[in-house]
Amino acid sequence: MHLFPLSTAWQQRPAREAPPPTFRLLGATALACLLTLSGCAGMTAAHDATAPWPDRLQTLLPADVLLLGEQHDAADHQRLQREAVVWLAGRNQLAAVVLEMAERGHTTAGLRPGATEAEVQKALGWNDTAWPWKAYGPVVMAAVGAGVPVLGGxxxxxxxxxxxxxxxxxxxxxxxxxxRQYTALRDGHCGLLPETQIAPMARIQIARDASMAQTAQSALRPGQTVVLVAGGGHVLRSLGVPTHWPQNLVSKVALAQAGQALPAINSDADAVVSTPAPPAKDHCAELRKQWAPRAPAPSAPQ
Structure with missing residues (x-):
């Protein structure tokens, strides 16, 4: 997400059924809404965008869980995630990788480090239509190759x-x-979502955050860090996964933002990483086209 990343999996549902709140392409809009409504504050030293990425990782540790928030259609964000996995694994500091992109209950824990991509996808129950493997495969395989389990969250x-x-x-x-969740849902869906669907879809959003939080907690290991990869809105400290932590769990949030960076409030992110904007798209036009009522089939001539 992006609070609500556009997953194309919803297109398999009946044409008039509202899709689940996993809207990858509308993530930047929803996240901008969330951060603006939060009341943005100035950057601290931890948000220094000029520092190299590995150096910034070092400032975020130690942590039980490191949450990496992304915009799902920004390839640079998955590159940063892979670099974080490699950097932590190389220091024997990586306990596990938890993904929004796979369902809870799926894991690579039983696979050998030399497992093939096909074996890994099968273990994770990977849905390539919703989450392109070419984007997330390098992140996953970096962990598997290092002998670190990857868990669907x-x-x-x-x-x-x-x-x-x-x-x-x-x-x-x-x-x-x-x-703020409700407003982000409205804006992230370009005002097309029926008002009666706002609260139910927010419940799914919160339940998804709880699922990821529980999965990350199950993977904790003393002296190591669990990396959780999810859309930007899922990692915000006042709204997302961290709202489900016990008080004694130490987590840090690194939020990647494509294009013009929005200054996340200090309580919501410990670091903000700016990356180039992906090619511009009119996501609202795409969504209106996808949600347009289908014309009735012509009747057979009499």
Whole structure:
């Protein structure tokens, strides 16, 4: 995400059914909304965008979990993730890699370091339509090759519909933060999402964060760091995965932003990494086209 990364997997659903809140292409819009509504503050030394990436990683440690937030269609963000995996693994500091891009319950833990990409994809139940392997494969294989387990963290699709009706999630965030989620959903979907779908889809969002948080906690190892890779909105400290941590868990957030960087508030990210903007696209036009009612099939001549 990006709070809500556009996953093309929803296109397999009936044409008139609202898609789940995994909107990769609209992530920049939703994240901008979240950070703007948060009330942005000035950068600290930890946000120094001029420092080399490995040096900035060093300033974020030690940490039980390092959350790497991305914009899903920005290839530079996956490059930074791979570099972080290689850097930590090379220092024997990497406990595991947890991915939003695979469902919870899937893991490479039983594979050998020399496992093939096909074996790894099978172990993770990889959905290449939703998450292109060419983008995330290098991150995953860097961990597998180092003998580090990769775990799916996302809420299984089979549980998403039930999560939409779990009203207990409405109480998880403070009211102002929940309203920020709602606003990001509206703006991230270009105003096309029916208002009746806002709260149910926010529940899925929060349930997904909880799933990733629980997966990361299960992989903790003393003296090492779990890396969690997810869309930018999922890693924000006041809204996403960190809201599900126990108080004694130490986490750090590095937020990658494509194009003109938005200054994340200090309480939401420990570091902001700016990368070049990907080619411009009119994502709202694409979404309107995808969601347009289908014309009825012509009737047979009498």
């Amino acid at each position: 996302n809420l299984p699709r089979s549980r998403m519909r039930a999560a939409m009706g779990e009203t207990a999630w409405d109480q998880h965030l403070p009211a102002p933060a929940l309203q």
